[in-house]
Amino acid sequence: MKKLSYAVVTVIAGIIVLAGGGYTYILYALPDVGEAENIRIDPTPEMIQRGAYLANHVTVCIDCHSGRDWTKFSGPIKRGTECIGGEAFDHKLGLPGTFYAKNITPAGLHDWTDGEIYRLITTGVTRDGEPIFPIMPYQAYSSMDPEDVKAIIAYIRSLPALENQIEASRADFPMNLIMRTIPKKANPDRRPSTSDTLAYGRYITQIAGCADCHTPVVKGEPVEGMEFAGGFEFTFPNGNIVRSANITPDEETGIGFWAKETFLMRFKAYSNADSMKTVRPEEFNTPMPWTMYAGMTSEDLSAIYKYLRTLKPVKNPMERFTVND
Ligand code: HEC
Ligand code: HEC
Numbered sequence: 001m002k003k004l005s006y007a008v009v010t011v012i013a014g015i016i017v018l019a020g021g022g023y024t025y026i027l028y029a030l031p032d033v034g035e036a037e038n039i040r041i042d043p044t045p046e047m048i049q050r051g052a053y054l055a056n057h058v059t060v061c062i063d064c065h066s067g068r069d070w071t072k073f074s075g076p077i078k079r080g081t082e083c084i085g086g087e088a089f090d091h092k093l094g095l096p097g098t099f100y101a102k103n104i105t106p107a108g109l110h111d112w113t114d115g116e117i118y119r120l121i122t123t124g125v126t127r128d129g130e131p132i133f134p135i136m137p138y139q140a141y142s143s144m145d146p147e148d149v150k151a152i153i154a155y156i157r158s159l160p161a162l163e164n165q166i167e168a169s170r171a172d173f174p175m176n177l178i179m180r181t182i183p184k185k186a187n188p189d190r191r192p193s194t195s196d197t198l199a200y201g202r203y204i205t206q207i208a209g210c211a212d213c214h215t216p217v218v219k220g221e222p223v224e225g226m227e228f229a230g231g232f233e234f235t236f237p238n239g240n241i242v243r244s245a246n247i248t249p250d251e252e253t254g255i256g257f258w259a260k261e262t263f264l265m266r267f268k269a270y271s272n273a274d275s276m277k278t279v280r281p282e283e284f285n286t287p288m289p290w291t292m293y294a295g296m297t298s299e300d301l302s303a304i305y306k307y308l309r310t311l312k313p314v315k316n317p318m319e320r321f322t323v324n325d
Pocket of ligand 1: 055059060061062063064065089099100101102103104108117120121126131132133135136137141152156169
C-alpha cells in the first residue's frame with residue numbers, strides 16, 4: 001500500500017513537473033517568431049495611396065480598428081473614428097476572452113518601430129513579444145507581399161494622431177496559453193501580376209481574409225475540406241446568429257449560378273456607406289464588411305470571382321440567420 005502510494009505520488013509528481021515544464025516553455029519561450037526586422041519605411045505618396053486602398057478595401061484593417069455603427073446594415077464605420085480602436089470582441093460574441101481592437105493611429109503606435117508593426121501584422125506578435133488573439137487575421141496577412149505590408153504601414157502612419165486609450169485585452173484560460181502557440185514566422189509571397197488573373201485573385205482573396213470568415217470552425221480549427229463553404233457562426237450581442245455564406249461554386253448551396261456581374265453588383269450595391277439602411281436588433285444583419293469591400297476595384301473583385309470559381313464545389317445547406325427567442 002505504502003509502495004503503491006509512493007508510485008502514485010511519483011507519477012503525479014512527474015506529471016506536475018512535465019506539465020510545469022510545458023507550461024514554463026509555453027509561457028516563456030513562445031511565441032517565437034524572431035526579432036522584429038530593422039526596417040525603416042520611406043513613404044512615397046504612391047505607397048500611402050496603395051496602403052489606403054488595402055487597409056480600407058482589401059485587408060480591411062479599418063473594419064475592426066474603427067468605431068462601427070451597428071444600428072445600420074453591416075455596421076459601417078463611424079466617420080472620424082478611423083483606426084482609433086475600442087471595438088470589443090468578447091464573450092457576447094462567443095469569444096474566449098475580451099479583446100479590444102487597438103488604436104493604430106500614430107497616437108497609438110508612436111512607440112512602435114516600422115519593423116515591430118510589420119512583425120505584428122504578419123505574425124500576430126506585439127512589440128513586447130506577446131501574442132494577440134487571431135481574430136485579427138494575421139495568419140492571412142502572413143503571406144502578404146512585403147511591399148503591400150509596408151504600404152499599409154506607411155498609410156496608418158500618415159493618419160491623424162487621435163488619442164484613445166484602450167483597455168488591455170484578456171484571454172480566458174486555456175486560450176491565454178493556446179494563443180502563445182499560434183504565431184509562426186511570416187511566409188511572404190510576391191504579389192502576382194494582374195495579368196495572371198487566377199494567381200492574382202488567389203492572392204487578393206488570401207489577404208482579404210475571406211476564408212477566415214467563410215470556413216466553418218470546430219473547436220477553433222477550420223474544418224478540412226470545407227474551405228469557403230460557409231457556416232461559420234457569428235453571434236450578435238442579442239443572441240441572434242448569422243452564418244457566413246457558402247461561396248464555393250456549388251450550384252445548390254453556393255454561388256455556382258452567379259455570373260461575374262452578379263458577384264460584382266452584389267458588392268457595388270454597398271458603395272455608399274452613408275446610405276446603409278437602419279436595422280433593428282431583431283432584424284437580419286451581418287459582420288461581412290460589405291461597405292468596405294465595395295470600394296475594391298472591379299479588377300480585384302473580378303479576380304476574386306475567378307479564383308472562387310476554381311474551388312471544389314462543396315454542398316453545405318444552412319440557415320443564414322437564426323433569431324434568438
Ligand atoms: C477582424 C478584426 C481585425 C482586423 C481585420 C485587423 N485587426 Fe488589428 N487587431 C484587432 C484586434 C482585436 C487587436 C487586439 C488583439 C488582442 O489584444 O489580442 C488588434 C491588434 C492590432 C495591433 C496591435 C496594436 C497594439 O497596440 O497592441 C496592430 C498594430 C494592428 N492590429 C494593426 C492592424 C492592421 C495594420 C490591420 C490590417 C492589415 C489590422 N490590424 C486588421 C482586430 C483586427
Ligand atoms: C467578418 C467576416 C466576413 C469576411 C471577412 C468576409 N465575409 Fe462574406 N459573408 C460573411 C457573412 C456572415 C455572410 C452572410 C450574411 C450576408 O449575406 O452578409 C457573408 C456573405 C457573403 C456573400 C453573399 C453570398 C450569398 O449567397 O448571398 C458573398 C458573395 C461573400 N460573403 C463573399 C466574400 C468575399 C469574396 C470575402 C473576401 C473579400 C468575404 N466574403 C469576406 C462574413 C464575412
